[in-house]
Amino acid sequence: MAGPTTDRRLLRGEETRRAVLRRAVEIASVEGLEALSIGRLATDLGLSKSGVFAGFGSKEELQLATVRAARRIFADAVLAPVADIPPGLARARALCEGWLAYSRTRVFPGGCFFFEVTAEFDARPGPLRDALADSARTWHRIVEDTLAEARTAGALRPDTDLGDLAFGLIALLEAANSQAVLHEEDTPYQRAGRLLLRLLRAEATDPADPALA
Amino acid sequence: MAGPTTDRRLLRGEETRRAVLRRAVEIASVEGLEALSIGRLATDLGLSKSGVFAGFGSKEELQLATVRAARRIFADAVLAPVADIPPGLARARALCEGWLAYSRTRVFPGGCFFFEVTAEFDARPGPLRDALADSARTWHRIVEDTLAEARTAGALRPDTDLGDLAFGLIALLEAANSQAVLHEEDTPYQRAGRLLLRLLRAEATDPADPALA
C-alpha cells in the first residue's frame, strides 16, 4: 500500500526539495551550514524565498535535511564502491583509498562535507551537533567493523586495538583532506596513502600481504 | 626613539582592542570567524558598535586581528613551554603532548581555534584563508624542525621522512581535538597519545629511548 506516492503535487515538492538540497550541500561544504541562507538558495534556483522556506519549515530543518542529503552522497561515493570487495584487508584498504578519492575528486566542492560542518558545530550543543556526532559515530563504526572483519579473517593480529587503528586511519584521511583543500596541494593525499599503509602493515599478521602492496 | 608610546589615548585604544580580541577568539573558537559580529562584541563588552568598529576599520580586519591574537595565545600555550627542553626526541614528544594539553584544557573554549576556523575558510580564497594557511605552514614547519633536530641529534633514523612523520603526528593531534570536542570524550586524547608514541618509536634509532617511555 504505502509505497512511493504517485501524487504529482507531492512529487513536484520532493523534486524542488531535492534541487534545493543539491545546492545546499555545495554551499555548506565550502562556507558552512550557517552560510546557508534561504534567500540565497531561492535566488540561485530561481525560486521564491517563501517557496524554499515552505519546503522545510525552518532554517534548522533545512540544515538537518542538508546533513541527511550529504550522508546519502557520502554513502554513494565512499561506501557503495567497497560493497563488492570481499571482507578483509583489501576492503579495509579500499575503504581508505576510496575516502581519499572522495576528497580528492571534490565530490563536494569544499572537500569533505562533514569535515567542514563538523568543525563548525562541534562545540555548539543542539540538534545539528547531534546529527553530526551521529554521522561521525556511524562512520567510525564502519571503519572499525571493516577492520574487525579483517581480523576475523586472520589478516590482522588478534591483539590489535581496533579502536586505535580506526582512529589512526581516520586521522590520516581527515588531515589529508584538510591540508589538501587549504593549500590546494596533492602531497597530503600521498602522505596519507603511505602512512595508512604503514599503519595497516604494522598490525597485519602478514606484512607482505598482497592487499598491502 | 620609537619604543612603546606613552600617549594615554593610544594606550587606552590598545587596551579596548585587546579586550575585544580576547572575547573575539573565544567566540570564534566556538562559532567561527563569521559568527563574530561587531554588534555582539559591543554588547558583550558594554561598548558601542561604532566604537568597536573604529578600532579595526572593517570586519575583515577584525577577523584578521583575531587570527593574529589566537596565534599569540597558541604560541604562549604550546610553543613557549617546550623552549626550555633541549632539542631532541624529548622536545618533539613534549611538543605533541603540549598540544594535546592545549586542546584538552580548552585554552580556547571551542577546542583548537585553528582547527575550527581553518575548516571554515579553507575553501574560500581571500586574506583570511591566506593568513590561516600561513599559520598552518608555520606550525607544520615547527613540528618538522623539531623532528629535524632530533634526527641531527641521532635519535631519529637518517632515512626518516620528516614531512610524513610531521604529517602523521599533526593528523593525530587534530583528530583527537575534533573527536574530543564533538563527543565530549577524553578517549581520543588517549588514543592520540598512544599512537604518536608508536609513530615516534617506529622512526627512533633506539625504540627504547627513555624519552619515549
Next chain:
DNA sequence: AAACTGAACGAACGATCGTGCTAACATCTC
C-alpha cells in the same frame, strides 16, 4: 590658554536575515 589628535558614542543608512501571513494555482478525491 589655544589648537590639535584620537577614542568612543549615538543615530541613521541600506541590505539581508528568518519567519509569518494570504492568495494563486495545480492536482487529487469524491
Next chain:
DNA sequence: GAGATGTTAGCACGATCGTTCGTTCAGTTT
C-alpha cells in the same frame, strides 16, 4: 462538476548585519 489538499509566489514584519557620519570628551602639543 465541487471541494479538499499541497506547492509556490508576493508582500510585510522585526531583527540584525556592516558601515558612515557628526559629535563629545580626554589627553597631548605648542
